[in-house]
Amino acid sequence: MDxxxxxxxxxxxxxxRRQALAAGxxxxxxxxxxxxxxxVQVHRGVYVxxxxxxxxxxxxxxxVLACWPAALDGWSAVRAHEGPGRRAGDRAIAIVVAHERKVVAPAGVIPRRARAFADQVQWNLTPPRLRYDHAIVDLADRARTDLDAIAVLADACGGRRTTARRLGAAVAATSRLERRRFLEAILGDVEEGTCSVLEHAYLTxxxxxxxxxxxxxxxxxxxxGRRMFxxxxxxxxxxxxxxLVELDGRLFHDSTKARDRDMERDLDAALEGADTVRLxxxxxxxxxxxxxxxxxxxxxIRGWTGEPIPCPGCASLRTTGKCG
Known part of the structure; x- marks a missing residue:
């Protein structure tokens, strides 16, 4: 049949199966x-x-068909948008469904319910998937650590597949985010080319x-002859x-010209008697x-006569090997 x-x-x-029956x-x-x-059956009622x-x-x-109506979610949505690339193809397939549904997904499929499901899915793509910006924001919000969240944003912006402004709009359009303020601050830094979040974090x-x-x-x-800070x-x-401690807030590879400018600043600082480290x-x-x-x-080594003191996170570092 055609x-x-x-x-x-x-x-x-x-x-x-439902599609085959609907087709006659x-x-x-x-x-x-x-x-x-x-x-050959792949999942109940789904064949290849x-x-x-x-x-x-x-x-x-x-x-997607086993949990229909559904769309690819998370890293599965990102892989569908970006292509194979470096995304592992052997991980479980993540899908998203409407929040009011309760889906028992088959083995190898990870479901998630979303309130804005209908608005955030691109149904015209094959297979249907969460919009790229919303997938990135959701992955950053659910990342294990803040650094992992930053890496998700960095990869997306660095690959030129989206912009900080577009991701910021996705953050604003998403009703529930655990890291909302953090993501807004990081994306604001990316868009403005500043590193205020990093500077504040260094202090605290x-x-x-x-x-x-x-x-x-x-x-x-x-x-x-140029004034700088x-x-x-x-x-x-x-x-x-x-x-000097310079906080390098760029989230992805910058231009050769910009990196050259930084090295020139470090050389100028050395002439003034100050060494520079970049964090x-x-x-x-x-x-x-x-x-x-x-x-x-x-x-x-420079001449400070004080002594660093341990913070509560240092005790965790000694016992678990991780800060905080």
Whole structure:
């Protein structure tokens, strides 16, 4: 039948029993196709038209049809949007359904209920999937750590598949988010090209709780006739010493020109007698305690006579190997 052939072509060789019956087949016809191994059951009421290994797209279609109406969710939605790339193809297929439904998903399928299901799904794509921006925001919100959340946003923006502004709009359109303020702040930083979130986190995660000396924030400087500001400047007088900490808030590879500008700033600082270290999100958010210890030792080498103090997270670091 033409309609059956069209469905199989559209759905990568996968078809649901209900679709076959709606297209004019009888239950006996479906049973015959299965008995002849022309169709092989993937999930209850879902078949594929061959006996070999299922491709990722066929697994995705089978998951969506088994829980219909449903759409790809999470990393499955991202993989469908981006293509195979570096996304693992052997993980379970994630799907999303309307919030009012209670779905018992088959093995290898992970369901999630969403209140804005109808508005956030692109039904015209094959298979249907959560819109890219909403999938990224949801993954960042459910990430295990803040650093993992940042990495999700970084990969999406760095791959030029979306922008901070578009992701910010998706955040605003999503009613319930655990990390709403954090995601808004990070995306605001990305859009404005600043690293205020990172600077604040350095103060509250690294410097203050570990008893490091109070640094001078946004210390003014002039280099090459141009006025600039250093993120954090530590300075002592007996003996005279200086140490700069620059917080590199870029979430993805920047231009060669921008990186060259940073190295020039570091060289200018060295001429003024101050060495520079650059810290990123991993050191400040994920490894704050070990970063504080290393910065403390560095300041002692420069001339600081103080001693870093342990914070509550340091005790966790000793027992679990993780900060906080």
């Amino acid at each position: 309609e059956i052939r069209a469905l199989l072509e559209l759905q990568d060789g996968v078809i649901a 087949m009888t239950p006996i016809d479906v049973a015959r196709m299965v008995r002849r191994s022309e169709w 038209n061959h006996t070999g290994h299922l491709s990722w797209n066929q697994r995705a279609w089978a998951a 995660n690294v410097e203050r709780p570990h008893g490091l000396p109070k640094g001078i924030r946004q210390a003014p400087a002039i280099a090459g 250093r993120d954090v400047l530590y300075r002592g007088s007996k003996p005279a010493w200086a140490q 990123g999100y991993g050191q400040v958010f994920d490894r704050a305690c070990t970063t504080a210890g290393k910065v403390g030792r560095l300041l002692q």
